[in-house]
Amino acid sequence: MPSYAYFKNEIIPLADAKISVMTSALHYGTAVFEGIRGNWNAEHKQIYLFRLKEHYQRLLNGCKVLKIKLPYTVDDLCRMTVELARKCAFEKDIYVRPLAYKSSEALGVRVHDVSDDYVVFIIPWGRYLDVEKARCTVSSWQCPTDNSIPPQVKIMGHYAGNALAKSDAVENGFDEAIMLSADGYVAQGSGENIFLVRDGKLVTPATYNHILPGITRDCTIRLAKNELGIETVERPVNRAELFFADECFMTGTAAHITPVSEIDHRLVGDGEVGEITRKLQELYFAVIKGDNPKYLDWCTPVYPK
Numbered sequence: 001m002p003s004y005a006y007f008k009n010e011i012i013p014l015a016d017a018k019i020s021v022m023t024s025a026l027h028y029g030t031a032v033f034e035g036i037r038g039n040w041n042a043e044h045k046q047i048y049l050f051r052l053k054e055h056y057q058r059l060l061n062g063c064k065v066l067k068i069k070l071p072y073t074v075d076d077l078c079r080m081t082v083e084l085a086r087k088c089a090f091e092k093d094i095y096v097r098p099l100a101y102k103s104s105e106a107l108g109v110r111v112h113d114v115s116d117d118y119v120v121f122i123i124p125w126g127r128y129l130d131v132e133k134a135r136c137t138v139s140s141w142q143c144p145t146d147n148s149i150p151p152q153v154k155i156m157g158h159y160a161g162n163a164l165a166k167s168d169a170v171e172n173g174f175d176e177a178i179m180l181s182a183d184g185y186v187a188q189g190s191g192e193n194i195f196l197v198r199d200g201k202l203v204t205p206a207t208y209n210h211i212l213p214g215i216t217r218d219c220t221i222r223l224a225k226n227e228l229g230i231e232t233v234e235r236p237v238n239r240a241e242l243f244f245a246d247e248c249f250m251t252g253t254a255a256h257i258t259p260v261s262e263i264d265h266r267l268v269g270d271g272e273v274g275e276i277t278r279k280l281q282e283l284y285f286a287v288i289k290g291d292n293p294k295y296l297d298w299c300t301p302v303y304p305k
């Protein structure tokens with residue numbers, strides 16, 4: 001089954017969607033992207049695109065930061081994605097990658113007076129952090145602050161730092177990095193938000209702690225409150241607190257809810273998947289596959305019913 005891209009206003013095979021080596025974004029990191037999952041439900045014979053609108057709203061917020069003008073509304077972007085997913089016709093989990101970028105074939109560090117373009121493509125995609133329990137390390141690479149590269153949106157250039165952190169972690173035998181912000185507080189993983197369980201409550205860095213306000217983070221907070229009656233405290237988290245947590249997990253569109261078993265060679269709790277983490281995982285997986293009727297408005301079906 002081939003992958004397709006929506007590129008220059010038409011759907012074409014992904015292999016044919018090409019840009020010039022002179023493209024401005026390739027040189028200066030001036031692009032904004034999203035990562036959206038479509039989750040295959042074999043019983044329903046359906047793929048559910050998860051929280052499509054929220055992802056595209058965040059993309060358009062990023063476009064505003066980078067002065068990228070797209071001729072599309074959130075609804076247009078959602079419609080184009082459904083159309084593209086139908087064309088791909090996969091019957092498995094998929095990943096949607098929209099990218100809005102500075103497209104002028106010209107050199108010069110700026111975001112003004114450069115043209116913009118947009119591409120979205122879909123590929124089949126399974127697990128990201130391919131482990132039941134992740135072993136993490138605190139990275140020496142810091143997250144940029146709001147006054148360097150705004151972390152609230154997925155700006156391409158931002159991810160060079162995250163890639164440094166991730167590679168250091170993996171090459172040192174860990175599964176994922178935990179990045180701190182410049183003021184020394186815990187921020188996030190290279191592609192995930194982080195939660196601790198302390199005294200029966202969830203604790204997670206606040207949105208002012210230089211994090212991406214993750215959509216999975218938002219789902220987790222809501223599911224914990226509505227389904228388990230568990231409160232989330234959003235506040236600065238000290239590095240050492242990572243060692244005091246009863247449970248720890250990471251959240252992200254790619255990583256789903258991944259338990260963290262070890263941080264810098266210290267077990268989290270007893271090193272096993274904690275009870276609250278396990279419950280949240282079960283809830284989350286049912287919700288993203290369209291198996292929980294209460295949360296069906298988070299799921300956009302790809303195929304006609």
Ligand SMILES: Cc1ncc(COP(=O)(O)O)c(C=O)c1O
Pocket residue numbers: 035154162188189190191192193212213214215216217251252253254
């Ligand atoms: C740096 C970073 N933090 C957190 C997240 C989680 O965000 P979301 O749940 O919206 O995928 C991501 C993934 O996109 C990310 O790249």
